[in-house]
Amino acid sequence: MKTLLLKKEDIEKIVSMKDAIDAVEEGYRAFCSGQVIQPEYIAMPFDAPRGELDFKAGYYSGNEIISLKASSGGYINNPSSYGLPAGMNTVLLWDARNCALLCIMEGSYITGYRTGAAGAVSVKYLARKNSEIVTSIGTGNQARNQIRAVSHIIKIKEIHAFDAFADSMEKFKKDIEGELGIPVILEKTSRAAAEKADILITTTRGKGPVIDASWVKPGTHIVAIGTDMRGKQEFDPEIFRGAKIINDSIEQCVKKGETWHPIDKGIIKKEDIYAEIGEIVIGSKQGRTNDEEITIFDSTGMAIQDNMQAYKLYKSALDKGIGTEFEFFK
Structure with a gap:
C-alpha cells in the first residue's frame, strides 16, 4: 500500500477557503452526532524563545480516517536562527480499517484555513x-x-x-x-x-x-x-x-x-x-x-476539523495526481 506525501506547494494547488468552511461545518455536525472519537489534545509549552507544540488526534466514522496533527507555534527565533517559520504543522492520515498510513502532509494551510x-x-x-x-x-x-x-x-x-x-x-x-x-x-x-x-x-x-x-x-x-x-x-x-x-x-x-x-x-x-x-x-x-x-x-x-479538511485534500490530490507516492509498508 502506498503513502502519499503532500508538500506545502502541493497543498497550495488544491486548498480553498470555501472547501475549508464546508469541511469544518461538516466536522461540527459529525462531532455533535456521535460520529467522532476525539481524545483530549496534548499541549506542550516550552520556555521562551521556544513556543509550544500541540498534538490533536481524531477519528470520524463517516470517512474511516484517523488523523493526527502536530502543530508548533511561538518559536520566535526560528526565522533568524534556523531559517524556519515560527510555527509549523504536520498532518498524518491513517485508514481506520487497518491503520495503514495513507498520507503525510504539510499542515500550515490546513490549520490556517480551518x-x-x-x-x-x-x-x-x-x-x-x-x-x-x-x-x-x-x-x-x-x-x-x-x-x-x-x-x-x-x-x-x-x-x-x-x-x-x-x-x-x-x-x-x-x-x-x-x-x-x-x-x-x-x-x-x-x-x-x-x-x-x-x-x-x-x-x-x-x-x-x-x-x-x-x-x-x-x-x-x-x-x-x-x-x-x-x-x-x-x-x-x-x-x-x-x-x-x-x-x-x-x-x-x-x-x-x-x-x-x-x-x-x-x-x-x-x-x-x-x-x-x-x-x-x-x-x-x-x-x-x-x-x-x-x-x-x-x-x-478540534481534531475533527483537521480530519475533515485533510481527508478532502488527500482525495483531491489523488484525483488530480498531485503529490509523491512512496512505499512506507510492504
Whole structure:
C-alpha cells in the first residue's frame, strides 16, 4: 500500500477557503452526532524563545480516517536562527480499517484555513443578519484567514483593525484591501476598534485581557480565536456575564479556552454555556434569537476539523495526481 506525501506547494494547488468552511461545518455536525472519537489534545509549552507544540488526534466514522496533527507555534527565533517559520504543522492520515498510513502532509494551510473557517461558521449561525462591520484585534496571518473566511458568509462593508505592532497593521491593510477590496480602517486603540464591531474577532497571543466588557455593544458577535491553552487570555471575563456562550468543544474550552477565565472567576458556571456550535449546526439548539444578545464563540480548535479538511485534500490530490507516492509498508 502506498503513502502519499503532500508538500506545502502541493497543498497550495488544491486548498480553498470555501472547501475549508464546508469541511469544518461538516466536522461540527459529525462531532455533535456521535460520529467522532476525539481524545483530549496534548499541549506542550516550552520556555521562551521556544513556543509550544500541540498534538490533536481524531477519528470520524463517516470517512474511516484517523488523523493526527502536530502543530508548533511561538518559536520566535526560528526565522533568524534556523531559517524556519515560527510555527509549523504536520498532518498524518491513517485508514481506520487497518491503520495503514495513507498520507503525510504539510499542515500550515490546513490549520490556517480551518481556523478561519471555524470563525466563518460561527458567523453564519450566530451573527446578526445585518452585520457588516468587522473588527480584527490582531493583524497576523490568522487575522487574514478570518477575514477571508467571513467574507464568504457576509458582505463586509469595512474592517476596523488594531494591533500592538504598527508595521503589522499597515501590511494587513495593504494586503486585505489589495486582495478583497474591503476598506480597512486602522485604529489607535483596541477600544476604538472594538466599539465599532458588529463582529469582533480576536487572534492575539494575549497573556491578559485585551478587550474590556464595557467596549462590547449589544448585538455583537465575538469570535475568540487566540486562547487555546492555559496562560492565554484575550477578554475581560465580565463579557461572559449574560452573554450567549457557544464553544467548539465544551470539554476543551472549560479547561483551555477563553471560557475557562469566567468560570475560574466564578462569573459563570459550566452549566451556563449555551451550546456547542455543532448543536446549532444540526438544529438541536437555536442560534441567535434576537438582535440585542451578545454571542461568544470560543474556539480552541478540534481534531475533527483537521480530519475533515485533510481527508478532502488527500482525495483531491489523488484525483488530480498531485503529490509523491512512496512505499512506507510492504
